Amino acid sequence: xxxxxxxxxxxxxxxxxxxxxxxxxxxxxxxxxxxxxxxxxxxxxxxxxxxxxxxxxxxxxxxxxxxxxxxxxxxxxxxxxxxxxxxxxxxxxxxxxxxxxxxxxxxxxxxxxxxxxxxxxxxxxxxxxxxxxxxxxxxxxxxxxxxxxxxxxxxxxxxxxxxxxxxxxxxxxxxxxxxxxxxxxxxxxxxxxxxxxxxxxxxxxxxxxxxxxxxxxxxxxxxxxxxxxxxxxxxxxxxxxxxxxxxxxxxxxxxxxxxxxxxxxxxxxxxxxxxxxxxxxxxxxxxxxxxxxxxxxxxxxxxxxxxxxxxxxxxxxxxxxxxxxxxxxxxxxxxxxxxxxxxxxxxxxxxxxxxxxxxxxxxxxxxxxxxxxxxxxxxxxxxxxxxxxxxxxxxxxxxxxxxxxxxxxxxxxxxxxxxxxxxxxxxxxxxxxxxxxxxxxxxxxxxxxxxxxxxxxxxxxxxxxxxxxxxxxxxxxxxxxxxxxxxxxxxxxxxxxxxxxxxxxxxxxxxxxxxxxxxxxxx
Amino acid sequence: xxxxxxxxxxxxxxxxxxxxxxxxxxxxxxxxxxxxxxxxxxxxxxxxxxxxxxxxxxxxxxxxxxxxxxxxxxxxxxxxxxxxxxxxxxxxxxxxxxxxxxxxxxxxxxxxxxxxxxxxxxxxxxxxxxxxxxxxxxxxxxxxxxxxxxxxxxxxxxxxxxxxxxxxxxxxxxxxxxxxxxxxxxxxxxxxxxxxxxxxxxxxxxxxxxxxxxxxxxxxxxxxxxxxxxxxxxxxxxxxxxxxxxxxxxxxxxxxxxxxxxxxxxxxxxxxxxxxxxxxxxxxxxxxxxxxxxxxxxxxxxxxxxxxxxxxxxxxxxxxxxxxxxxx
Numbered sequence: 001x002x003x004x005x006x007x008x009x010x011x012x013x014x015x016x017x018x019x020x021x022x023x024x025x026x027x028x029x030x031x032x033x034x035x036x037x038x039x040x041x042x043x044x045x046x047x048x049x050x051x052x053x054x055x056x057x058x059x060x061x062x063x064x065x066x067x068x069x070x071x072x073x074x075x076x077x078x079x080x081x082x083x084x085x086x087x088x089x090x091x092x093x094x095x096x097x098x099x100x101x102x103x104x105x106x107x108x109x110x111x112x113x114x115x116x117x118x119x120x121x122x123x124x125x126x127x128x129x130x131x132x133x134x135x136x137x138x139x140x141x142x143x144x145x146x147x148x149x150x151x152x153x154x155x156x157x158x159x160x161x162x163x164x165x166x167x168x169x170x171x172x173x174x175x176x177x178x179x180x181x182x183x184x185x186x187x188x189x190x191x192x193x194x195x196x197x198x199x200x201x202x203x204x205x206x207x208x209x210x211x212x213x214x215x216x217x218x219x220x221x222x223x224x225x226x227x228x229x230x231x232x233x234x235x236x237x238x239x240x241x242x243x244x245x246x247x248x249x250x251x252x253x254x255x256x257x258x259x260x261x262x263x264x265x266x267x268x269x270x271x272x273x274x275x276x277x278x279x280x281x282x283x284x285x286x287x288x289x290x291x292x293x294x295x296x297x298x299x300x301x302x303x304x305x306x307x308x309x310x311x312x313x314x315x316x317x318x319x320x321x322x323x324x325x326x327x328x329x330x331x332x333x334x335x336x337x338x339x340x341x342x343x344x345x346x347x348x349x350x351x352x353x354x355x356x357x358x359x360x361x362x363x364x365x366x367x368x369x370x371x372x373x374x375x376x377x378x379x380x381x382x383x384x385x386x387x388x389x390x391x392x393x394x395x396x397x398x399x400x401x402x403x404x405x406x407x408x409x410x411x412x413x414x415x416x417x418x419x420x421x422x423x424x425x426x427x428x429x430x431x432x433x434x435x436x437x438x439x440x441x442x443x444x445x446x447x448x449x450x451x452x453x454x455x456x457x458x459x460x461x462x463x464x465x466x467x468x469x470x471x472x473x474x475x476x477x478x479x480x481x482x483x484x485x486x487x488x489x490x491x492x493x494x495x496x497x498x499x500x501x502x503x504x505x506x507x508x509x510x511x512x513x514x515x516x517x518x519x520x521x522x523x
Numbered sequence: 524x525x526x527x528x529x530x531x532x533x534x535x536x537x538x539x540x541x542x543x544x545x546x547x548x549x550x551x552x553x554x555x556x557x558x559x560x561x562x563x564x565x566x567x568x569x570x571x572x573x574x575x576x577x578x579x580x581x582x583x584x585x586x587x588x589x590x591x592x593x594x595x596x597x598x599x600x601x602x603x604x605x606x607x608x609x610x611x612x613x614x615x616x617x618x619x620x621x622x623x624x625x626x627x628x629x630x631x632x633x634x635x636x637x638x639x640x641x642x643x644x645x646x647x648x649x650x651x652x653x654x655x656x657x658x659x660x661x662x663x664x665x666x667x668x669x670x671x672x673x674x675x676x677x678x679x680x681x682x683x684x685x686x687x688x689x690x691x692x693x694x695x696x697x698x699x700x701x702x703x704x705x706x707x708x709x710x711x712x713x714x715x716x717x718x719x720x721x722x723x724x725x726x727x728x729x730x731x732x733x734x735x736x737x738x739x740x741x742x743x744x745x746x747x748x749x750x751x752x753x754x755x756x757x758x759x760x761x762x763x764x765x766x767x768x769x770x771x772x773x774x775x776x777x778x779x780x781x782x783x784x785x786x787x788x789x790x791x792x793x794x795x796x797x798x799x800x801x802x803x804x805x806x807x808x809x810x811x812x813x814x815x816x817x818x819x820x821x822x823x824x825x826x827x828x829x830x831x832x833x834x835x836x837x838x839x840x841x842x843x844x845x846x847x848x849x850x851x
Contacts, residue, residue: 230746318741346741354736357824362731362733362735363800366728366800370728370729374725374736374737375740375741377726384722
């Protein structure tokens with residue numbers, strides 16, 4: 001490569017890379033979201049970007065498209081430094097993003113959506129004929145034939161996605177970012193989308209493909225970048241990395257390494273044989289639960305393990321009556337159980353600590369006491385009047401028992417730390433003296449100390465006869481904490497392990513491959 | 524989360540917090556002091572009565588509105604519901620069916636009018652809870668249709684009457700206190716108690732504070748919403764009767780006109796969070812009294828009504844701004 005100003009700025013030209021992001025740092029309010037992260041995309045390749053929740057994928061993409069300003073690091077696109085301060089500028093520069101929620105205008109025609117922002121004019125007026133032709137030409141490249149004059153909302157999600165892609169190409173994008181593009185598509189639509197992606201590749205356009213569905217990555221991607229805790233942990237050709245390696249890198253578990261205890265869980269050596277409390281048979285619901293079966297036993301910590309989007313939370317919501325299955329069924333103590341509303345599940349003795357404390361757990365404006373007794377209200381009120389004395393007794397008991405740090409029962413819950421909020425939510429259900437407690441990511445976003453306390457608490461609850469269903473993305477929490485593990489993969493139960501059968505290797509293998517056999521050389 | 528802010532910042536935050544909490548009360552106090560000093564004949568029973576009578580209907584409606592807003596909703600239809608209630612009652616007690624038994628006619632009229640108003644509220648709640656229609660749109664239906672219904676019932680005729688048995692609700696003075704003031708105080712006290720001590724009050728605040736969390740904790744979110752809109756309708760029904768009783772006439776075009784905005788303003792100035800989850804009935808009362816007194820002060824001192832409206836708007840803006848500071 002010949003010298004010149006480009007030389008001064010990195011070596012991306014020499015590598016023949018389309019995109020090179022190096023040493024990217026980004027902090028939000030002092031908390032690092034990205035640390036020395038990197039991402040390199042070659043021309044005409046489909047590049048997978050994967051990682052767990054909070055691994056930094058979205059932040060990375062938002063830094064690239066100018067939505068966030070990076071604190072440090074270099075970005076080069078097409079050999080030149082790439083400095084944009086908004087997604088619009090990024091689009092003009094050749095990088096288009098297609099979001100999960102498609103950002104088009106549903107009421108306007110297909111043509112308008114494709115040509116919005118770069119209309120063809122003739123003598124000051126819009127040249128509709130030329131624009132329709134352009135829209136048809138762009139869509140035709142993906143063998144999509146629709147009436148481009150009709151409003152966009154008349155078409156399926158898949159077609160709308162094609163329109164979004166056609167729009168991106170129309171802006172002469174050289175790099176298209178697709179954020180979980182298949183999450184709302186059915187199998188056939190996915191196949192069509194993949195053809196489009198291959199067509200883009202053939203035309204020399206690169207694609208960054210964000211997805212949690214492993215099979216898809218292997219079907220359509222050339223290379224993969226794996227992120228974890230805000231860092232890039234590995235970049236590899238898809239042909240050089242097995243599913244198992246991929247998943248273990250993503251979760252940060254070294255398969256070969258012998259394990260030491262990293263959580264505060266302890267498990268009895270023998271799996272208990274308590275009676276089955278709740279059974280789920282071939283549950284199916286929505287786009288993410290297809291065939292989930294399980295049996296939860298008394299006094300046991302059972303766990304749903306799986307990648308993001310495997311259908312764990314969705315299944316928990318079915319059990320709790322917050323959503324309803326389209327097929328399959330539940331039985332409670334051997335009898336059919338069809339909760340229509342969380343109230344039915346609560347009446348049956350269930351409790352549910354949901355994954356997102358802020359969104360579905362706490363009522364921020366209410367006090368610690370009011371939050372804690374929210375589910376208990378019917379039992380501590382007489383003739384519709386809350387018995388303040390009983391409430392005080394219950395609340396003081398649990399504040400002491402769980403070691404909740406607050407200035408008093410009257411303090412607003414939003415002023416508490418994450419760990420203490422979580423304890424209040426646990427107390428909300430423990431006060432109900434439940435039979436089954438569903439804990440969705442019980443230790444997410446909680447400091448190490450509180451984490452250990454909560455893990456020990458969960459164990460002691462199970463030991464005293466409570467049935468616990470724990471969902472966790474932290475593999476060691478599942479492997480060390482659960483008495484029984486159901487592995488979910490793309491909406492299906494693919495494996496069940498109990499007692500000493502439980503190991504991180506086995507869970508990983510089942511999550512990655514969908515069957516239990518160890519390292520399959522053919523993958 | 525604990526914030527280790529330097530002292531000065533903390534102080535200024537406290538001032539805002541203090542103003543947000545007690546600002547309205549302080550303003551009310553200042554207004555009273557100002558008037559005692561500058562307005563002639565202010566410290567008289569008559570002035571008190573005038574102000575209380577004028578503010579009564581607003582407070583009654585705003586009490587129901589506070590509950591609706593506490594669930595994160597809003598009720599634009601209260602004025603129209605007042606018109607329906609105000610149109611229906613005279614139709615009944617003026618009807619010849621009751622002949623000389625006017626007491627029975629008045630009793631039936633009141634019950635029917637308030638029931639109709641409550642049903643209207645239930646309809647609002649049904650739209651909001653069952654079909655998840657945005658409250659501002661759902662209640663817009665009756666805001667528009669309600670006044671039409673009231674006009675259709677009366678053929679847009681002015682109903683004039685002289686029925687002391689009925690007008691007692693607006694003009695009666697047991698123990699020297701206007702009936703509607705007693706009504707207002709009762710409603711305020713009962714609702715404040717409900718909000719603070721009852722299971723229903725908790726459901727209201729939980730629904731407004733975090734609907735999804737409330738649902739997952741087994742709170743009957745739908746029923747709670749139905750109830751608050753029904754209560755709002757009920758309050759509007761009573762207010763409609765009070766207004767026509769005072770006027771000795773019912774005009775479907777005018778009863779409750781603009782009431783929704785006065786009520787919302789009172790709630791907002793009183794310190795209830797407009798997004799739901801935190802509510803104070805006493806605040807609403809203070810808010811309504813403050814707005815009323817500002818208007819009275821300006822009018823009594825020769826400022827025209829048009830200017831008074833602008834001042835009213837400014838007060839609302841300041842109150843809402845103060846609230847937002849507190850939210851941070």
